[in-house]
Amino acid sequence: MTKWGMTIDLKRCIGCQSCTMACKTHNGTPAGIFFRRVVEKEFGTYPNVRRTYTPVNCMHCDDAPCVANCPAGVFSKRDDGIVEYDAGKCYGARVCRMVCPYNAVSFIEKIEPYDGEAFIPPEKYWYEKYEAGTAVKCTFCADRLADGLKPACVKTCPTEAMAFGDLEDPESDVSRLIRKRGGQPLHPELGTKPNVYYLS
Amino acid sequence: MTNATEQRVERLPVGAGWIPDSFEAGFLRQRDWRLWEVLSFYFGGLGTGLYVISALLDSRASGDAPRGTIVGMILGFLLVIVAKNGSHLMASTHPSKALRSMSKPGSSWISRGAVAIFIFGVFGALDIVVRLGWIPGDGETIGWIFAIIALASAFVVMVYIGFVMAEARTIALWHTPLLPVMYLAFSLVLGSALATGIFNLAGIEYDTALLRIILLVTIPVTVFLMLAHLSFLGFSNEAARLSMQMLTKGEVAASYIGGVLVVGLVAPLILTAAAYGADGAARWVSVISAVLMVIGGYLFYSSMFRAAVFSPVVQPGARSVVVVP
Structure with missing residues (x-):
């Protein structure tokens, strides 16, 4: 059985936000909604300053708090490990936003045009699939996976900082990288068993 | 640090x-959780606390005639059913789908709370009806059953929000x-306080x-x-x-x-x-x-x-x- 997972090489990430843009473009998310972010963090004081970049998206946890705690059953865990959502079931409790340790669930308060005045044709097309007042999140680009493609962020990254594949297959890129580089999930101590591993 | x-x-x-x-x-x-959520949780604690304390005082009161303390039970019931649920609906972005909140009582504390509110709504009303003497016959045995179920569900409504919030692993x-x-304790304090205030203002006799x-x-x-x-x-x-x-x-x-x-x-x-x-x-x-x-x-x-x-x-x-x- 396939279990999708991702590795993110923090040494390769240059914080260019290409993955953020690729995600936005593929998913057509409304203004202010990001399934993918590259979080920046600055250490030290001048002149000893260091800046790190941490790409963050849904970790598709095995014990996903959003799946367990959503009272309306919006989130569910697929057999292939993807945590998917059905926004049609969402009534706006927003408990998913509270319980996700990775701030991976977004809530669409309202759908507005980017320029603040009128929707341009692509926006009209993109935003049709979203409904204001519902929770949304990364699905590892499940539609692309169904077509045999990799997630948009993985495909776009110019430094190939990400790998995507089957965690159950010991010969897959992700499994080999996790073994070789000692991949760790973000905050494993929280016990959600994430399926996104960071290489540092 | x-x-x-x-x-x-x-x-x-x-x-x-x-x-x-x-x-x-x-x-x-x-x-994400602001005024309406605060109000819904507050009214839940206040209402269930008032209901439980008033039920306790009512059970200790004597006489066959309806006791004044039942006013506290009715008010507590209304606070939960009208004010708490109303605030929840105001907080929801799609209130028409709010019944879905009872979909996952197996793992979600909000679902458990929603189910408890529903049970409280049914058995709390029946408990009050029995205490008012509006059902024919003795009604003592069935009254106890209604009261126990209503009080048990009220207890869940008092505490469930604490469990919901405790699930947020990164909000220490x-x-x-x-x-x-803490929510149980505050609910009992609030219920006792409101009962004291109402009974004293209305001149209702109580213990x-x-x-x-x-x-x-x-x-x-x-x-x-x-x-x-x-x-x-x-x-x-x-x-x-x-x-x-x-x-x-x-x-x-x-x-x-x-x-x-x-x-x-x-x-x-x-x-x-x-x-x-x-x-x-x-x-x-x-x-x-x-x-x-x-x-x-x-x-x-x-x-x-x-x-x-x-x-x-x-x-x-x-x-x-x-x-x-």
């Missing part, structure tokens, strides 16, 4: 967002087993000594729980310490320490203790202390939301450094 971190925390802007956008690592306030202020107990004893026990227990919770925060992670600072020295301190602890608990405790042996002025003292407790209770519910801070999402091994712009 390091000196550098302390300096950063001290410099936190009051009332301003700490993260300019979602692409910078730093502490994040919870902003909430992620503690103390929270359900004054019993209600005073309940207050003299529940208020110190609640104060102890508050202090224990603050102590727990002091020994936890940076987000917890930040929440503690907000509650004790920061922007929520006036509400939490001044409003909840001093005005809402300690002052009523002193007033209640002082009024213990003085029946003449005791009525108005009880009303005043009840008003203070009801206000303090609201401030508790709102403070717990206002001081909720998410730990930053950062890289492995980088947790000891805090960057707050």
Whole structure:
């Protein structure tokens, strides 16, 4: 059985936000909604300053708090490990936003045009699939996976900082990288068993 | 906490967002649950507390005629069914789908709470009907069954929000087993306070000594729980310490320490203790202390939301450094 997972090489990430843009473009998310972010963090004081970049998206946890705690059953865990959502079931409790340790669930308060005045044709097309007042999140680009493609962020990254594949297959890129580089999930101590591993 | 971190925390802007956008690592306030959620949880605690305390007093009252204390049960019932549920609907973005909140009682505490509210709505109403003597026959056995189910569901409504909040693993202020107990304690204090106020204002006879004893026990227990919770925060992670600072020295301190602890608990405790042996002025003292407790209770519910801070999402091994712009 396939279990999708991702590795993110923090040494390769240059914080260019290409993955953020690729995600936005593929998913057509409304203004202010990001399934993918590259979080920046600055250490030290001048002149000893260091800046790190941490790409963050849904970790598709095995014990996903959003799946367990959503009272309306919006989130569910697929057999292939993807945590998917059905926004049609969402009534706006927003408990998913509270319980996700990775701030991976977004809530669409309202759908507005980017320029603040009128929707341009692509926006009209993109935003049709979203409904204001519902929770949304990364699905590892499940539609692309169904077509045999990799997630948009993985495909776009110019430094190939990400790998995507089957965690159950010991010969897959992700499994080999996790073994070789000692991949760790973000905050494993929280016990959600994430399926996104960071290489540092 | 390091000196550098302390300096950063001290410099936190009051009332301003700490993260300019979602692409910078730093502490994040919870902003999803606001006024309507506070009101729904508050009315739930207030209503169930009033119902339970009034039911206890009503069970101890004698005589076949309807007792005045049943007014408290009816009001508590309405607070839950009308005010709490109404606030929930106002908080929902799609209220027409709100019945879906009962979909996952196996794993979701909100679902369990929603189911408990539904059961309370059915059996609380039946309990009141039986106590009013509106059903033919004796009704004593069936009345007890209704009462036990109604009280059990009221108990779940009192505590479930504490369990919901405790599931938030990165909000250290909430992620503690103390929270359900605190909400239970506040619910009982609020119920006792409102019962005292209503019965004294309306001139309804009730077991004054019993209600005073309940207050003299529940208020110190609640104060102890508050202090224990603050102590727990002091020994936890940076987000917890930040929440503690907000509650004790920061922007929520006036509400939490001044409003909840001093005005809402300690002052009523002193007033209640002082009024213990003085029946003449005791009525108005009880009303005043009840008003203070009801206000303090609201401030508790709102403070717990206002001081909720998410730990930053950062890289492995980088947790000891805090960057707050």
